[in-house]
Amino acid sequence: MPWSNQSGGGGPWGRPGGNGGGGGPWGGGGKTPPNLEDLLRRGQDRLRNLIPGGGGTGGYGGGSTGFGGGRSAAVVAALAVAVWLATGFYTVYPRQVGIETIFGRYVGTKGEGLRYNFPYPIGGVVKPDVGSQNSIQIGFRSGPGGQGRNSDRPDESLMLTGDENIVDLDFEVQWRVNPLKASDFVFNLQNPEGTIKAISESAMREVIGRRNIQAILTNEQSSIAQEVKEMVQKALDEYGAGVRIEVVQLVSVNPPPEVRPAFIDVNAAQQDADTAQNEAKTYASREVPQARGKASQIVQQAEAYRTKATADATGQAARFSEVYASYKAAPAISRERIFLETMEKVLGSVNKVIIDQNGTQPGAATAAGVLPVLPLSEFGARAPTQTGAAR
Secondary structure (H helix, E strand, O other), X not given: OOOXXXXXXXXXXXXXXXXXXXXXXXXXXXXXXXXXXXXXXXXXXXXXXXXXXXXXXXXXXXXXXXXXXXXXHHHHHHHHHHHHHXXXXXXXXXXXXXXXXXXXXXXXXXXXXXXXXXXXXXXXXXXOEOOOOEEEEEOEEEOHHHOOEEEEOHXXXXXXXXXXXXXXXXXXXXXXXXXXXXXXXXXXXXXXXXXXXXXXXXHHHHHHOOOOHHHHHOOOXXXXXXXXXXXXXXXXXXXXXXXXXXXXXXXXXXXXXXHHHHHHHHHHHHHXXXXXXXXXXXXXXXXXXXXXXXXXXXXXXXXXHHHHHHHHHHHHHHHHHHHHHHHHHOHHHHHHHHHHHHHHHHHOOOOOOEEOHHHOOOOOOHHHHEEOOOOHHHHHHXXXXXXXXXX
């Protein structure tokens, strides 16, 4: 038994009270029970004394015979240590990683699931969200729920261009924690949003300061966003921030309100000029090939004429050489032949009258010596017509 069963049978609470009566748990008979809050407070003090390193030695009944002796103290201490060690279990949810530390020093990164690390104050766990996409607005603030524009921030949006103009530029930076470098994000950045915002605004001002306002307002907005993204990512990597820039989006790019109408007119004129240039390029792309085709056709015709004329001249020269050789061999015959060929060409297409000088007598009428020529060619042309009419 863990208590002394003395004469009189005091039970586990000690010896009986006065006058031999039953002591009960609070002492001699007739005594009222102590205050419950005071009893609990004293119990807590004694329980603290049971923890190793505490100063308590007794239990509720005092001395070595009450609850809280050496064995009970060891059990309570073991239970306390077990409960303390059990608090080291933790859960890493999807879209999170667990950054474990021991005495404040980084020891590893854990993926999703049930994990364990030494509990506080020895170990610690930080679980940054690596799946969510965060957004930083510079130059403006959106309304509730991210809908619409709630307010403008001219101190952030007004920037000086390379040609010493001012542009009102609102943009948004979307970023997320790099899962492969989540420890850098936890330990190297004290104020992630403030750091990213300051770097983004500085990079945008640098990029805008190298360009003219007309290019910024018209055709270089995509290149500006890409250049700013690369500059911000490079700076964050140099800082070891563990942040990945997803998108840099230009929300609004306008001249200041005071000079906006003039810039609108300039922009309209520029668009008209671009339209005229595009129309001219279209006309040139249509007319130039046609002109080149006509020029090529003329050149080809000229080359064909040259080839034909050269061949004719060569043939005529060769024929003249042959005629000259024949003439040289027989001049009289050649002259007569040439005369006859020439007369054939000259008189072949004219009406002819042949006069027989031998058929007239001296002193007779000249008309008597005229012989009509039978037009055989005409008879050949009329014969089919008359035959058809006769039928």
